[in-house]
Every structure is written in C-alpha cells, then in structure tokens.
Amino acid sequence: xxxxxxxxxxxxALRADDAAGLEIVRRLRAGPGVDVLExxxxxxxxxxxxxxRAAALIVDAAAGTDPGRLHRLDAxxxxxxxxxFGVSTHGFGVAEGIELARALGALPPVCVVYAxxxxxxxxxxxxxxxxxxxxxxxxxxxxxxxxxxxKRT
Amino acid sequence: MTRKTxxxxxxxxxxxxxxxxxSLRDGAVRDVELRIFEPPRFFEAFLRGRAYAEAPDITAxxxxxxxxxxxMSAVHAMEDAxxxxxxxxxxxxxxxxxxxxxxxxxxxxxxxxHAPDFLGYESAIAMAREHQAEVERGLRLKKAGNEIVQLVxxxxxxxxxxxxxxxxxTPTRRELAPLAEKLKWAxxxxxxxxxxxxxxxxxxxERDYEFVALRHPDEYPFNEGRVVSSKGLxxxxxxxxxxxxxRHVAHSTALHSVIRGRGAYLVGPLARYSLNFDRLSPxxxxxxxxxxxxxxxxxxxxxxxxxxxxxxxxxxxALRLIEGYEEPARxxxxxxxxxxxxxxxxxxxxxxxxxxxxxxxxxxxxxxxxVPPTSQNQPSIEDDLRAFLPEWLSMDDEALRWRCEQTIxxxxxxxxxxxxxxxxxxxxx
Numbered sequence: 001x002x003x004x005x006x007x008x009x010x011x012x013a014l015r016a017d018d019a020a021g022l023e024i025v026r027r028l029r030a031g032p033g034v035d036v037l038e039x040x041x042x043x044x045x046x047x048x049x050x051x052x053r054a055a056a057l058i059v060d061a062a063a064g065t066d067p068g069r070l071h072r073l074d075a076x077x078x079x080x081x082x083x084x085f086g087v088s089t090h091g092f093g094v095a096e097g098i099e100l101a102r103a104l105g106a107l108p109p110v111c112v113v114y115a116x117x118x119x120x121x122x123x124x125x126x127x128x129x130x131x132x133x134x135x136x137x138x139x140x141x142x143x144x145x146x147x148x149x150x151k152r153t
Numbered sequence: 154m155t156r157k158t159x160x161x162x163x164x165x166x167x168x169x170x171x172x173x174x175x176s177l178r179d180g181a182v183r184d185v186e187l188r189i190f191e192p193p194r195f196f197e198a199f200l201r202g203r204a205y206a207e208a209p210d211i212t213a214x215x216x217x218x219x220x221x222x223x224x225m226s227a228v229h230a231m232e233d234a235x236x237x238x239x240x241x242x243x244x245x246x247x248x249x250x251x252x253x254x255x256x257x258x259x260x261x262x263x264x265x266x267h268a269p270d271f272l273g274y275e276s277a278i279a280m281a282r283e284h285q286a287e288v289e290r291g292l293r294l295k296k297a298g299n300e301i302v303q304l305v306x307x308x309x310x311x312x313x314x315x316x317x318x319x320x321x322x323t324p325t326r327r328e329l330a331p332l333a334e335k336l337k338w339a340x341x342x343x344x345x346x347x348x349x350x351x352x353x354x355x356x357x358x359e360r361d362y363e364f365v366a367l368r369h370p371d372e373y374p375f376n377e378g379r380v381v382s383s384k385g386l387x388x389x390x391x392x393x394x395x396x397x398x399x400r401h402v403a404h405s406t407a408l409h410s411v412i413r414g415r416g417a418y419l420v421g422p423l424a425r426y427s428l429n430f431d432r433l434s435p436x437x438x439x440x441x442x443x444x445x446x447x448x449x450x451x452x453x454x455x456x457x458x459x460x461x462x463x464x465x466x467x468x469x470x471a472l473r474l475i476e477g478y479e480e481p482a483r484x485x486x487x488x489x490x491x492x493x494x495x496x497x498x499x500x501x502x503x504x505x506x507x508x509x510x511x512x513x514x515x516x517x518x519x520x521x522x523x524v525p526p527t528s529q530n531q532p533s534i535e536d537d538l539r540a541f542l543p544e545w546l547s548m549d550d551e552a553l554r555w556r557c558e559q560t561i562x563x564x565x566x567x568x569x570x571x572x573x574x575x576x577x578x579x580x581x582x
Contacts (some may be wrong), residue, residue, distance in 0.1 A: 040217065044261070092265065096278060103281035114416055114541065124218060 003035040004153040005146060008106075010041045010094055011061055016125040018116030020135065024114070027139035033150055046097030046143040048108060055110035055149040057142055060094050061131070063116030064066065070138050075111040080114035084115060106138040110149060113136055161554055171566075173557055174404075176536065181547055185538045187531055187561065200521040205231050205512045206317050207492065212508070212523065213311045216567060218261070221302060222252035222501030224315040225376055226508040226523075231317040233390075234495025236249070242481040243473050244318040244376070245395045245552060248314070251375040251499075252471035253301025257338065258466075258502035259422075259460040260298060262526040263346060264291025264564045267457050270559040271353035289347060297339035301471060304332060306483050318487030326478055328460060332518035333475045336468050343465035344440055349445035350457045356556075357532055358541050359451040362533065363415065367500050373432040373466055374500050375426065382418065383449075390496040393503055393507050399524065409480075417532035420504025421460040421564065422452055436464040443564055453563040460565075475479040490516030501526050503565055534564055 010027030012018045022038050028035040039045055039099065041060065052054050062084045071081055079102075080095045094113070101107040116138060119128040127135075161173045176184040180245055196215055200208060208227040213220035225247060232238065239247075264287070265277040274280040283287040299309045304324055306312025314321050365386065367378035381387045388396055399408040412418050428437065430448040441462045492514045500509045504526030511520040537560055545556055 042217070042310070045266070045296060045309070047292065048296070092277075098275075099278045100281055102289075103278050104285055 002052050002139065003030075003033050005033055005057070006035045006049055006053050006055075007057045007059070007142060007146065007151045008037045008042050008049055009059045010039050010046070012134040013039065015123055016120045017067070017128055017131045018061050018121050019054060019127055020061040020116040020131050020138075021117065023140045024059045024116070024120040024142065027135065029145070033078040033149045033153065034142045034146055038125065041067075041093045041097075043094070043097035046094060047101050047104070048095070050101045050108055050111070053108040054153045056108045057112050057114065057145055057149070058098075059114045059138065059142065060116075061118040061121075062115035063099055065116050067128055070134055070141070071113075071115040071117070072141070073115060076107060076109060076115045080113060094133055094141035110152070112125060112145060114142060119150070158555070161558055168467035173538075173561065175542065175557065177542075177546065180249075181541075182539055185535045185542070187534050189407045189531075197521045197523055198411075200510075201519050203518050204515040205234070205510070206520060207431045208508075208510065208518065208521075209315050209317065210313065210327065213520050215523070217501065217527075218258050218567065219254060219501045219506075219527025221250055221306065221315075221475050222311065222499060222506050223508075223523075225251060225499040226326055226497050226501075226506045228315060228317045229376060229512075230390075230508040230510050232318065232495065233491045233497055234510055235317070235491060237318065237488060238491070239319050239481070239486055240481055242479045243323070243485070246320065246323060246439030246481070248372075248375050249301060249471055249474045249478075250305040252254040252467040253305065253574060254297045255467040255502050256300060256343075257295050257329045258298070258462055258565075259464045260291055260295030262502075263457055263460050263464070264288060264295070264348065266565070267460075267562055268350070268466075269351075269459070270555075270562060271557070272293045284414070290345065294346065295340050296344045297324060297335050297342075297468070300332060301337060304328060309370075314362055316485055318488045319481070321484060323481045323484045325480060326456060329475045329478055332535060333472060335525070336472050336475070339364075340465065340472065341536040343461065343468045344436075346439045347458065350461050353457065355452060355454040356541070357452075358537075358544075359452060360453070360540055362419040362424070362451060363412065363417070364427050365418045365505060366422050366425040367498060367505065368426045368441075369432065371432065373429050373434075373437075373470070376499050378507065380498055382412070383424075383428065384415070386412070390498045390507065393496060393498065393524075394509065394522075397507075397529075399528070405531065407528045408524075410524060411532060418529070418538050420526050420529045421456070422463055422502075423453065423456050423503075424504065426450055426459045426462065433462070433466050434469045436469050437462050440465055453560070455562045456565075459495070461579055493566075494520075503527060503567055505527060526565070526580050527564070530564050530566065534561055537563070542547040 009021040011021040157177045172188040174186045207223040212223035212227045269280045303309045307314030367374035368381040371379035373415040398413050406503040494511045507524040509522040
C-alpha cells in the first residue's frame with residue numbers, strides 16, 4: 001500500500017548536476033506515511049509513483065542561468081514552465097508525467113516540484129559547487145514541507 | 154520555378170534528437186534528409202580495453218528502452234567468441250526477458266507515441282483527456298512488460314542480472330507465478346489493443362521493401378536464427394559484415410546501413426512479421442487476420458497494428474515460457490576466456506541489432522562493432538518520404554509536416570541508439 005506522502009528524487013547520477021534530485025532525497029528519511037523514491041525521470045514511472053497519494057514532492061534539476069537557485073513550484077495549480085525540465089525517453093519526462101497524471105485524474109491534490117538550477121550536465125562530471133551548496137538547504141526545506149503534508153493527511 | 158522547404162526542427166515523440174529537411178521544386182521532391190545531430194557516443198571505443206564480461210552492462214547503457222536487446226546481442230556474441238552455448242532453461246529465460254522488453258517498448262510506442270498521430274492529437278497527454286480508458290490500458294500493459302524485466306533482469310531499466318553465460322540469479326517457479334496472473338490480463342489487453350488500432354485509418358501506401366529479420370526453424374525470433382531477407386538473403390551473423398555496409402552521410406551523426414550491391418532495407422516489426430508470420434502463435438495469427446493483415450504487411454502505417462500483434466505474441470509466449478519453466482540447475486554456464494571473434498544478431502523491438510567483438514586470450518575486448526536498428530532503417534525512412542510525398546503535396550504545410558512526422562514515427566526510431574531526434578524542414582520550390 002502506497003504511503004499518503006511521496007518524495008521523488010529525479011535524476012541521473014552520472015550526469016553532474018542532473019544528480020541533484022537524487023542527492024537531495026538521499027538526505028531525507030522515509031518514515032511512517034512517507035515514501036522516498038529515486039527515479040530516472042521517465043513519465044510513466046513517475047505517473048505510477050503519483051497514483052493514490054495525498055501529496056507528492058518531486059525534486060529535480062532544471063535548466064537555468066543561476067546555478068544552485070532553488071525553485072518551489074506548485075504543480076497542482078497548473079503545468080510547469082516549459083523548457084525548464086529535461087526530457088527523458090522519447091521526450092517524455094517529469095513535466096509530461098505530471099500532465100499525464102493530471103489528464104488521467106491521478107495527480108495528488110498537493111504536488112510540489114522543487115527544481116534546482118544546474119550549471120553542468122555532462123556525463124561523468126561531479127556536481128558543481130553552486131548546486132552542492134544548495135543540497136542541504138533543499139533537503140531542509142523539503143523536510144518542513146513533509147511535516148506540513150503529514151499534518152494534513 | 155517554385156521552391157518550397159518544409160522544416161521540422163525538432164521531431165517530437167521519438168527518442169533522441171533529429172530534424173527533417175524536405176526540399177520541393179516544381180511540385181517534385183528534390184531532397185529528403187533525416188538529419189540526426191545527436192552527438193555520437195563512442196560506445197564501441199569505450200568497450201575496447203574492457204573485460205568481455207563487462208559488455209552486457211556497458212552496452213545496456215546505450216538505451217533506456219531497449220537495454221535487454223543490447224545485453225542479448227552482447228552475451229550471444231561473446232558466447233560465440235568463447236565457443237559456449239547456454240543450457241535450455243537459461244535460453245528460455247532469455248526469451249522471457251526479451252518478451253518483457255517488447256511488451257514495454259511496443260506498449261509505449263503504440264499508446265504514448267504513435268496512436269496520437271492516428272487520432273489527431275498533438276500528444277498522448279491531449280489524447281489521455283479524451284481516451285482515458287485506452288491510455289490506462291496501455292500504461293498497465295507496458296507495466297506488465299516492465300515487471301518481467303524487473304523480475305528476470307533485476308531492475309526495470311538497465312537490467313543488471315544478465316551475464317555472459319547466463320544470469321547472476323535465476324527466478325524460482327514460485328516467483329514467476331504472480332507474473333503469469335498479470336500476463337493473462339496483459340494478453341487480453343494486447344488483444345484489445347490489436348482490435349483498437351486496427352480500427353484506425355491508414356494511408357494507402359505500400360512499398361517494395363527488402364525485409365530483413367532473423368528466422369528460426371520454429372520460433373518467432375528473439376535471440377536466435379539466420380539473418381534472412383524477402384529478396385533471398387540467408388546468412389549467419391558471422392557473414393553480416395560481408396553483406397551489409399555502414400556508410401557515413403554528411404547530414405547524420407548515425408551511420409546509414411545498406412545491403413552491399415542493393416541498398417536500403419527494412420528491419421523491425423514489419424520485416425519480422427512478414428518473414429515470420431508462420432512462426433506466430435495461433436492466437437497472434439488469428440488476431441492479425443481479424444485485424445485485416447495478410448501474412449505480409451508492406452504498409453508502414455500499419456506497423457502500429459503489427460506492433461500490437463507482436464505485443465500479443467510476446468504476452469502469449471511469456472505465458473508459455475512461464476508455464477514450461479524449469480528452474481535452471483545453475484544460473485550460468487562456466488566460461489574460460491580465449492582469443493577470438495564473436496558475432497550475434499538479436500531482434501530488438503525496433504529490429505535487428507548486430508554486435509561483433511574481438512577479444513584476446515585474457516578476455517579483453519580489442520574490437521567492437523554495434524549496428525542498431527535505427528541506423529539500418531534511416532535510408533528506408535528517407536525512401537518512404539521520397540516515395541509518398543508526391544501524393545501529399547496538395548496538403549497545407551501543417552498537415553504535410555504532421556504526415557512527415559507520422560511517417561518517421563512509423564519506425565519508432567531510437568535516434569539516441571542510432572548515433573546513438575528530429576527537426577522537419579520542407580523547402581517547396
């Protein structure tokens with residue numbers, strides 16, 4: 001049985017700042033009522049993880065011009081900004097997974113996307129310093145959001 | 154003289170990055186270029202200097218949709234070099250793993266990528282708002298495939314349980330039993346899928362392709378068989394390089410493959426089906442006939458129906474394999490490195506996938522060659538457009554662009570694999 005709250009780190013551990021989502025959720029602990037998952041960003045897998053939840057917190061790296069900047073986006077309110085998130089297999093990534101969930105009535109009533117602007121995404125490179133500095137701050141912010149979600153559920 | 158260019162700068166619903174450029178002059182097609190600009194990934198060079206046992210795990214990273222195909226061609230080629238054959242239950246388990254990948258890959262393409270073309274939606278998301286039940290069915294069907302890969306391959310994407318000589322761990326009969334229950338549902342869903350897509354409207358377009366696929370004495374091909382064609386080719390994987398040639402073209406970072414002395418050919422579902430209809434299970438054959446397909450299908454737009462038939466077959470075959478599964482006495486056969494070259498072709502969801510390796514006496518890879526299905530199909534994709542475009546010139550640009558993209562998506566191209574995406578430019582003149 002799926003827990004009411006899910007935190008999903010999305011990324012590719014081998015592509016520099018694209019690992020940010022994974023690194024952030026690794027700093028969080030699953031607990032009663034909270035699942036913590038790591039995913040590659042494939043839309044249908046994301047959709048499956050969103051089904052039946054009261055709240056979903058998704059953490060991903062994003063394209064941008066201010067490396068390390070953390071965005072908190074309310075995906076339940078409407079589609080994510082275009083071009084911010086990378087696409088996965090067949091152009092079917094996080095933004096598409098969320099929209100597919102919305103079209104199928106499977107989007108949790110609370111759905112927040114944390115996006116960390118990345119500096120570099122090349123294969124084999126480590127996480128940039130700017131993004132590394134954001135990791136603990138993002139984890140802290142998500143921990144607070146998890147607590148708020150748990151009070152509601 | 155009038156000129157016109159049609160451009161698709163970024164082709165959607167395909168894997169990888171590419172564009173299409175079509176140039177028309179005085180109502181005639183002058184030029185068609187499928188431009189693949191995804192950077193080449195040099196996997197063959199990465200493999201040199203690595204141990205033979207690493208090939209299945211390294212090559213699985215070429216593709217997130219068809220890693221099993223890469224693993225299968227890699228292990229079979231290595232086993233060919235080492236002169237070993239795996240035990241029958243291990244071979245059956247490899248077929249089961251391949252069924253999982255076909256169900257997953259075909260399910261994604263039929264429902265998420267290709268069906269919107271036929272139903273007039275820009276995307277699967279737009280389609281999902283009005284065809285919720287169908288999309289849910291497609292997603293659940295795809296998931297059944299994922300679950301096979303998860304159980305037999307160790308995880309859903311880039312499986313880790315495959316090794317040269319067999320597996321690291323083999324499942325018990327008891328572990329496979331719950332999968333069978335899901336696959337019974339999936340088989341019914343696949344049959345519904347065949348009926349659903351058979352009701353789409355298809356442009357009346359056929360081409361005289363040279364179909365190329367594996368053919369096995371009594372199985373619909375996954376891992377094993379001769380490389381045969383509809384125009385008389387009948388060779389072993391060892392002869393592949395003698396008969397097929399890869400050419401560099403300036404507009405693509407993926408090499409184009411041709412049959413020496415003849416030119417373009419077709420791999421993938423249409424080719425497999427047309428060369429192996431008699432090897433499908435009775436249920437799949439019956440569904441194909443009821444869907445209006447003959448034993449040969451040369452209309453690339455009907456590839457969606459053929460994919461659905463193959464999905465049905467894969468569910469049927471997976472159930473047969475699970476029912477007949479005997480737990481292997483050992484997870485892998487013992488191997489001793491020796492110097493030599495090995496060759497293998499297996500049937501990836503998108504078609505024939507060729508691997509060739511040379512290893513030294515310690516088992517270090519000294520040479521590797523990988524020919525993915527999409528690079529083999531590139532010349533045929535361009536030829537389809539050259540052949541069909543003259544009939545479509547009265548269409549407005551938007552309709553024409555849509556039709557061109559649909560024509561490319563018939564192939565479910567995996568551009569990341571081939572060079573490992575797409576933009577359309579049409580120049581009307």
